[in-house]
Amino acid sequence: MNRFLLAILPLVCLAAGPVDAPAPSSRFAAIDVMIDPKGQPLAAWQIEFAAETGQVSLVGVESGEPGAYAKRPPYYDPAALAGNRIILGDYSLDPAIPKTKIRVARLMLEIRGAAKPQYVTKLITAADPDGKAIPANVSVNDASQPRSGDKK
Amino acid sequence: MPNEQEEQLDLPPALVDALRAAYGRRPEIPSGVDDAILSAARDQFARRRRMRMAIRWGAAAATGLAAVLALVVFLHRPLHPSRPIARGDINADGQLNMVDALALARRLAAHDRLDSKWDINGDGVIDQKDVDAIANASVSLKQTGLARARLPGLNDLGIGRAHAGLASASGIAGQARAVSLAEASPTRTSEGRR
Numbered sequence: 001m002n003r004f005l006l007a008i009l010p011l012v013c014l015a016a017g018p019v020d021a022p023a024p025s026s027r028f029a030a031i032d033v034m035i036d037p038k039g040q041p042l043a044a045w046q047i048e049f050a051a052e053t054g055q056v057s058l059v060g061v062e063s064g065e066p067g068a069y070a071k072r073p074p075y076y077d078p079a080a081l082a083g084n085r086i087i088l089g090d091y092s093l094d095p096a097i098p099k100t101k102i103r104v105a106r107l108m109l110e111i112r113g114a115a116k117p118q119y120v121t122k123l124i125t126a127a128d129p130d131g132k133a134i135p136a137n138v139s140v141n142d143a144s145q146p147r148s149g150d151k152k
Numbered sequence: 153m154p155n156e157q158e159e160q161l162d163l164p165p166a167l168v169d170a171l172r173a174a175y176g177r178r179p180e181i182p183s184g185v186d187d188a189i190l191s192a193a194r195d196q197f198a199r200r201r202r203m204r205m206a207i208r209w210g211a212a213a214a215t216g217l218a219a220v221l222a223l224v225v226f227l228h229r230p231l232h233p234s235r236p237i238a239r240g241d242i243n244a245d246g247q248l249n250m251v252d253a254l255a256l257a258r259r260l261a262a263h264d265r266l267d268s269k270w271d272i273n274g275d276g277v278i279d280q281k282d283v284d285a286i287a288n289a290s291v292s293l294k295q296t297g298l299a300r301a302r303l304p305g306l307n308d309l310g311i312g313r314a315h316a317g318l319a320s321a322s323g324i325a326g327q328a329r330a331v332s333l334a335e336a337s338p339t340r341t342s343e344g345r346r
Binding site: 043044045046074075076077079080083085086087088089090091093124125127129131133 | 247249251288290291292
């Protein structure tokens with residue numbers, strides 16, 4: 001009897017064990033948020049970013065490239081983490097305010113599944129040191145893909 | 153005519169005589185009574201006339217006063233309709249965003265005169281914490297106002313999902329603008345290149 005039990009024990013364990021399901025693929029990506037103030041000094045900015053489709057979660061926010069917006073990460077709502085929408089913004093009193101295209105923040109995302117993530121950004125405000133609105137372009141690019149000429 | 157009626161009525165002669173005796177001659181009214189009645193009537197009409205005049209003058213005065221009041225209100229109206237200024241709206245543009253944080257930070261850095269209403273966190277001191285409070289409020293996902301407006305979806309912007317990898321938007325603050333992939337093309341990446 002004992003031998004029989006010992007014999008079937010591995011089978012019972014195998015039957016009771018978890019079924020090997022294909023684990024959902026997950027990867028991390030860094031998305032650079034770029035603002036081009038078109039020659040005007042960018043003293044304050046605020047944008048909204050959202051991932052349109054796919055299982056995308058924000059996992060972190062980092063500061064911009066060395067310069068006026070590198071001293072600290074931009075302001076954001078911590079509630080945005082683990083979600084797919086965030087409002088970012090920052091200001092700078094630095095005398096060397098950027099006037100050309102600059103990376104103002106880097107978003108760390110977790111992307112689950114194979115769906116191609118799609119991102120949308122919207123400029124909420126961009127202003128010069130006097131608080132006057134200035135035209136600017138906001139764009140994002142995938143920093144996890146190294147490219148020549150990238151400022152990292 | 154009365155005679156014809158009398159004849160038609162065929163009244164007894166005695167009754168006819170009695171009626172003629174009763175109503176045939178006018179009663180004598182003293183001239184004083186006529187004068188008194190005439191005077192009372194004139195007083196009455198004069199009173200009514202005065203009342204009508206008072207009503208007319210009163211209405212005219214009320215109309216004039218209303219016109220003057222309307223003119224005064226019109227001349228003293230604010231040139232720009234007042235908008236409710238949110239707490240932290242330092243530049244009073246009706247929006248709470250990062251420009252307000254910049255404005256307060258600049259005033260603090262320049263040691264400008266500070267308004268007590270800029271004590272956002274209510275700790276009795278206007279300092280960097282208030283700047284941070286404004287900045288944090290402006291990026292809050294629960295905020296109301298411009299930034300709370302729904303972000304346009306790719307479909308709203310007319311971008312096919314099959315073609316969009318990364319999109320960008322730009323423009324002057326507050327202006328929703330169509331996303332242009334062409335602008336994003338220099339920095340556009342595709343998941344397929346990974």
